[in-house]
Amino acid sequence: MSRLPLLRLLSLMMTCLALLLPARPAHAQKKSQRQAPAVQKPSYQDPSLLEPEEMTVEPDQTEIDDSSEESDEGSTRQGRGKKGKNKKGSDEESEAEQPLEMTETPVVPATPPPAPAPVVRPPPPPILTPRVTDADLQAVWDRWQKAVAALDMEAARKAQQELVSLKDDVGALDMEALSIGFIRAAEGRRKANDTAGALQLVEHAVALSPNLPYARLALAEAYARRSPGDVGAYSREIKAALEVMLKDPRYRRPALADLGAVFLVAVLATAAVVVGVLFLRRVRYFLHDFHHLLPRAAARWQSAALAVLLVIGTPLALRWGLVPVLLLLLASVSLYLTVVERAVAVVLLVLAAMVPFAAGQIARSASFAGTVAEDVYVLERGGLAAEQVADRVRVRHEKKQAGFAELFALGHFEARRGQMEEAIAHYKAAAVLKPDHAVLMTNLANAMLATGDQDGAARLYAAASGADPSLAAPAFNLAEVYRRRAAVAPDSEIGSENQKARDALGAAQRLDPSLLMWQRPPEDRLLMNRVLLGPALAEADLPATEDAVAGDRVEAQLSRRLLGGGSGMAAWGLPVLGALLVFGFGFATRSMKASHECEKCGRPVCRRCDKELGVAAKMCAQCVNVFSRKGAVEARVRARKQIEIERNRRLESGVSFAFGSLVSGAGHLFQGLAVRGAIYAFFFLLAVSGVLLRSGVLRSPYGEVPMYLKLAPLLLFLIPLHLLTLRGLYRRQNE
Secondary structure (H helix, E strand, O other): OOHHHHHHHHHHHHHHHHHHHHHHHHHHHHHHHHHHHHHOOOOOOOHHHOOOHHHOOOHHHHHHHHHHHHHHHHHHHHHHHHOOOOOOHHHHHHHHHOOOOOOOOOOOOOOOOOOOOOOOOOOOOOOEOOOOOHHHHHHHHHHHHHHHHOOOHHHHHHHHHHHHHHHHHOOOOOOHHHHHHHHHHHHHHHHOOOHHHHHHHHHHHHHHOOOOHHHHHHHHHHHHHHOOOOHHHHHHHHHHHHHHHHHOHHHHHHHHHHHHHHHHHHHHHHHHHHHHHHHHHHHHHHHHHHHHHOOOOOOHHHHHHHHHHHHHHHHHHOOOOHHHHHHHHHHHHHHHOOHHHHHHHHHHHHHHHOHHHHHHHHHHHHOOOOOHHHHHHHHHHOOOOHHHHHHHHHHHHHOOOOOHHHHHHHHHHHHHOOOHHHHHHHHHHHHHHOOOOHHHHHHHHHHHHHOOOHHHHHHHHHHHHHHOOOOOHHHHHHHHHHHHHHHHOOHHHHHHHHHHHHHHHHHHHHHOHHHHHOOOOOHHHOEHHHHOOOOOOOHHHOOOOOOHHHHHHHHHHHHHHHHOOOOOHHHHHHHHHHHHHHHHHHHHOOOOOOOEEOOOOOOEEOOOOOOOOOOOOOOOHHHHHHHHOOOOOOHHHHHHHHHHHHHHHHHHHHHHHHHHHHOOOHHHHHOOOHHHHHHHHHHHHHHHHHHHOOOOOOOOOOOOOOHHHHHHHHHHHHHHHHHHHHHHHHHHHOO
C-alpha cells in the first residue's frame, strides 16, 4: 500500500472527527426536540389569557434559530456521510465541503385572541308554591287517629310532626279544630293516668294553634298537674292565654259582652238594694203621714195596707217595669231622706234606666259570629274549614258584593294554598278599592315573586315601604329579590346586589327585632310561606260588625222588662226625668209638714199629732215629756222609756247587721252611710253577678274558659270584701 493514499485517509479521518465532535450536542438536542412530539403533547397557553407583549416574536432570535437549525441539519448529514461504506475519500471530502441548502419556512402572522365568553351561573332554586287543600290536612289527621287506635306510637308521632310541618307550609296561623282534637285526646290520656302523654298532646295542640286561648289554658293545667310547685310555667301560659284572648276579636268580644252584662246586672241590683234599704228604713214615717190623709175612722193597718197596694201593687199591675217601681218607692220616702241619700238613689236609678240602651249597644258591638268579619278572619287564619268560607266569598265577589277585606283575605288564602293565578286576580281586584294599601302590595309582590316576576315584585316592595315605613315585611322580602339577582348577575354587579340585600335585611331587622332569629329554610324547600313574610290584615280593616237588628231586639226586650215598654229616648228619658223630680221633691219636707225621726227613740216627730211641737223639734212628744220636762213623768215611766230606746237601738243594730250579712254595704245604708254603703254593695253585687253569670251571655268558639279560672278570682275578691265590711259595721255599732 502506497504512502500517499494512507496519508490522505488519515487526514480525512481527522477532518471528520473535528467536524463531528462540536456538532454532537446540537444533534442530540435536535434529536430530543424531534422525538418529543411522540412522547407527550406539547404544552401551550390560551391566547386569550396572554398579554399583547407576550405574543410578539423577536426577529434576531428567529434568525439565530434558523441558522442553528441549518447547522444542525448540515452536521447531521455529514455524520451520516461518514458512516457510509465503499466511499472514496475525495468524494467524502468534496461532499463535506459542499454547502447545505435549506428552504426557509414562511412566518405566519399571529391572530388576535378571541373575546372571553360570558360566565353563565345556574339560577337560584325557584320559590315553591305547592297546592294544599283541607282534604290533605284531614288525611294526615285521619292517619294520626288510625295510628293511635292501632297503638302505633311511631306512626302517630310522625303524623303529628307532619301536621305541624303542613301548618307551616301553608302559612296557617292556627288549626283550631285539630288543636281541640288533641286537647280532647289529652283529656283521655290524663284520665288513664298518662300524664306525660297528655302533656305531649297538649304541646302539639299549642304548636298547631298558638293563638287559641283554650290550648294555652290546657297547657297551663297540664304543667300544674305535672309539677304544682312550678308556678312560673303555668302562670306564664295563663298570661299568654289572657293576652291572646284580648287580642283576638272572636274571644275578646264575647268576654267583653260578658263583663258588660255582669256590670249592668250589678248596677240594677245595687239600685234595687239601695232603694229597698232606704225604703225599709223610712217607710214607717211614710205610713204615719199617709194615715193622716185618710179619715180618722180608718185604722192604721188599713191605711198601711192601702199604701202598700198603691206604691207596689199599682206599678206591678200596670207592668211599669222594675225601674218605675223603684222610682215610686223612692218617691214615697224622699221627704224623709237626707240629700246625700236621695242623690245616691237618684244616680243609681238613672243608671238603671240607661241599662236597656247600654245592653243594646253591647249587643251591637259584640256580635261577630255569622258576620262577614268572621269570614274574613277565618280566611286569614288559614285553618280547616276555610275552603268553605272561600267559596262563600267567591260567590259574593261574583255578585259584586265583596269588599276590600274579603278580596284581600281570599287572595291571601289562595296564595298560601298555592293557587297563585287566582290569588293575583283577587289581589288586583282588592287593589282597585285600596291601591295604596301597604299590606296588600306586600302580599301581591310575594305572589309575583313566586311566579318569577322579580322586577314587578321589587317595585311593589318599594311602594309598600313608602306607604308604610313601619312595616318590616316589604324590606325583608326585597332582600330576597336582591339575593336572587346577585346569584345570576355579572361579576361586576354581584357586590352591589349583595350589599343591597344586606341593607334591606338590616332595615327589616331594625323594624322587627324578632327577624334576627329568623333562619332561612333549606334550598330544596324554599316554600313561599317559609321564605317570604306575608303580613296579615289588620283588625282595623275588618268589615263593620255592628248588628243593628240584634241590638234593637235586646234593647226592646230589656225596655219592656225594666222600663215598662218603649224604645230609644222615649223609654229611658221618662224615668230619668222622674228621678230628677223625685230628688227635687225631697226638699219639700217642711212645706208638706212631713214627719221625721226622733233622735232619741226613732218614733215619728209629727206636728199633726202633737201641735205643741215646734217646727224644728227633734224629739217626739214622749221624749220631750220624759227628757226635757222635769217632773212631767214619773221615774218609772222614764226608766221604761230608756229601756224602750235601748231595745230600739239593739233592734236597729241587729237589722243593719242582718242586712250587712246578706249584702255587703246594706248595713251601712241602714245606718245612714249612703255613699260607703252603695260602694260596698256595688262591688259585692258585681262579684255575685259574675258568679251567677259564670256561663256568660255569648258563647266563644271552640269552648270556654275553665270554670275554676272564672270563679277563683271572683271568690278571692268576694269573700274578703264581705268579711271586711262586716267587721267595719260591727265596730261602728259598738263605738
